[in-house]
Amino acid sequence: MRAFFIGKFLDGFIGTQKVRELTQLFEPVVESMGYELVGVEFQGAGGHGTLRVYIDRDSGVSLDDCAAISHQLSGILDVEEPIKQAYDLEISSPGIDRPLFKLADFERFAGRVAKIKLAVGQLGRKNFKGELQGVADSKWVKIEVDGEQFDLPYADIAKANLVGDI
Template sequence: MSKREEYERRVEEILMPIIKVNKYELVDVEYVKEGSNWYLRAYIDKEGGITVDDCEVVSRALGEILDREDFIDGAYILEVSSPGLGRPLKKERDFERSLGEEVEVRTYKAIDKQKEFMGILKSYDKASVTLEFEDETEMNIARADIALIRLAFDF
């Protein structure tokens, strides 16, 4: 396990009690380098959406524990936010919640000369997802071939 993965795992463990007490959902934790800065990001959600106050509650509680435990080497910027409209489906509960919804899928390599697909998420398992298109045809795409899958949204 890489340091990045270890940090994300430990932060997730720390966050879970905070998330449960406040009746939020932990969507994702990521530790990434952008430019010369490292960022530790926690994405939270709840029914009806997340507010700035919700993010502040989690950020303060998490920040206190991270300062006390001090297991992350070097400086980083802590951010707590909502996942936003275009959030990718990553965890099992993301897929479960999105069944029957329209999703956008981008693949690493072309399938039938195409790398982007839009359809209804009909089913999923650890190996693949099944989309249904407007013409009622279905397509099974291996999860290993998926670069991005997220809810589709119209403006």
């Protein structure tokens, strides 16, 4: 089960560059509180969205942890005002289907099953589900799908997450 906390905010469309900026803005705050910033994503259009911030730590993440991080990040967002459209701030643990954001995540979780969706197709496909094999040359994510090895460009990955074991 995944812990999460939602806070409501009013504020513009944000793209990949803005998500990177928010990640850089949030990371020192989250780490200073003893958590790992797993990643940041923004979803939504039509004037309203969700800014989702994933946090983790070895002992797990509780609702109180999410609320504490939400309080700190809300203050930063109020001062910096990086988003100009209406949005909800959601703080969440990564959960069983942990999203993979950083290149290091693909190395860290080598041996685990993951789903990867590419923004640009490779060999006639965009979706891959298989066992992560790590990283090569700091730019390729290696995954084995049904006994076949694929080297996927990290820069082309639109979304990736672990497939939870239940």
